[in-house]
Amino acid sequence: MVNPVHLQTLLEVVRQGSFAAAAHRLGYTASAVSQQMAALERETGVKLFIRSAKSVVPTEAAAVMTRHATKVLTDIDALKAATARAAEAAARQLRLGIFPSLATYVLPGVLKNERWRHLGLDLHVAVAEPGETIRGLLAGGELDVVLVYQVGQSGLAWPHTMDRQWIGDDPFCVVLPASWGIANGAQVTSAQLGGMPWIVHHPGTSDAAVIDRLFASCGLEPRVVAYSDDFNASLGLASAGLGAALVPELALQSRPEGVVVVDVPEIRLARNIFALRPGGSTDPQTGLFLDLVAETLKSLPPRGPGAARR
Numbered sequence: 297m298v299n300p301v302h303l304q305t306l307l308e309v310v311r312q313g314s315f316a317a318a319a320h321r322l323g324y325t326a327s328a329v330s331q332q333m334a335a336l337e338r339e340t341g342v343k344l345f346i347r348s349a350k351s352v353v354p355t356e357a358a359a360v361m362t363r364h365a366t367k368v369l370t371d372i373d374a375l376k377a378a379t380a381r382a383a384e385a386a387a388r389q390l391r392l393g394i395f396p397s398l399a400t401y402v403l404p405g406v407l408k409n410e411r412w413r414h415l416g417l418d419l420h421v422a423v424a425e426p427g428e429t430i431r432g433l434l435a436g437g438e439l440d441v442v443l444v445y446q447v448g449q450s451g452l453a454w455p456h457t458m459d460r461q462w463i464g465d466d467p468f469c470v471v472l473p474a475s476w477g478i479a480n481g482a483q484v485t486s487a488q489l490g491g492m493p494w495i496v497h498h499p500g501t502s503d504a505a506v507i508d509r510l511f512a513s514c515g516l517e518p519r520v521v522a523y524s525d526d527f528n529a530s531l532g533l534a535s536a537g538l539g540a541a542l543v544p545e546l547a548l549q550s551r552p553e554g555v556v557v558v559d560v561p562e563i564r565l566a567r568n569i570f571a572l573r574p575g576g577s578t579d580p581q582t583g584l585f586l587d588l589v590a591e592t593l594k595s596l597p598p599r600g601p602g603a604a605r606r
Contacts, residue, residue, distance in 0.1 A: 297503035300372055302336040303365040305329055306344065310354050310362050330505035389418045390582060393429025393442035397466075397527065397546040398593075400570065405592040412588060415581050426452055433458075433572060441582055443589065445567040448506035457575040461586055464593040465545045466567040471555045473537040480556035486516040486563065493539035494518035495530045507542060507565070531555060548599035557600050569593070 308318040315329040322329070337344050344358040354362075394403060399421065407419075422432060426444035433439045434455070443463065446452045454460075470489070472478055497504035497517060503525075511518065521539045524530045527547035527562055534541045535554030544567050548557065571586045 302332050305332045305441045331578045378470045380539045391440045393422045393439045399423045401549040441573045445569050460571045461571040463569040470560045472540045474554050475537045484558045486514040493521040495522040495539045495541040498523045545599045
């Protein structure tokens with residue numbers, strides 16, 4: 297097999313007109329250049345130069361080989377560049393797991409940010425609830441980082457080997473049907489809402505357990521008229537007058553007509569949003585991406601009275 301280094305040396309000898317000049321150009325000794333050309337002649341089985349005491353003259357075979365060598369070396373350079381680009385793209389791929397409301401109202405803002413474009417990440421997104429994306433983080437490395445939420449201190453769990461980064465909080469807000477005649481932004485006590493129709497989480501879910509304890513602590517006994525774990529559905533039902541609901545601010549980014557948001561001082565609850573990565577992950581570009589997610593979340597306009605996002 298012909299050595300590409302020898303082909304490069306051949307081109308330089310032809311350009312410079314002598315072994316000595318080619319050696320000076322390439323940083324070799326004249327003897328090394330002469331040995332390379334001799335080796336190339338053995339590899340190809342043709343005579344490339346007519347040597348004399350003062351000069352070397354390329355043969356017709358050298359001229360033909362020079363034309364082919366130029367193309368071969370160009371193809372090798374292109375192959376190296378393509379391989380480097382592929383390796384770089386693979387190294388910069390980010391497989392992200394993210395829950396629906398964050399994907400809907402925060403991720404688009406991240407992707408429209410000029411800083412995102414400079415990160416050079418090849419993003420692949422899986423939108424699902426936290427329990428599912430955490431499994432994807434664990435099962436064979438299907439995901440590189442997941443964005444999850446936790447309500448209170450119970451329910452969602454992850455291995456202690458995971459690195460956790462706080463992204464921000466998503467406060468819950470009490471929404472009421474506008475048809476009830478209560479002004480938007482009004483302060484209402486939990487006692488006033490007791491016995492009123494409510495749309496709540498399905499029993500047995502981790503969020504429902506936390507909210508039930510919160511309601512019990514402030515003496516609020518809802519009259520349940522619907523179970524819904526989908527915040528958009530809860531908002532739609534509230535706008536139609538079915539009942540009150542507790543929804544996070546992210547869901548209120550697309551607040552429908554027909555609902556008002558009220559301040560209930562006894563009800564203070566938030567979804568704590570975290571990024572999870574395998575322990576020891578140190579990719580700086582992923583860290584910058586997560587910082588951008590946190591900044592974009594914080595920049596969203598608050599939708600609940602007195603519920604400033606921290």
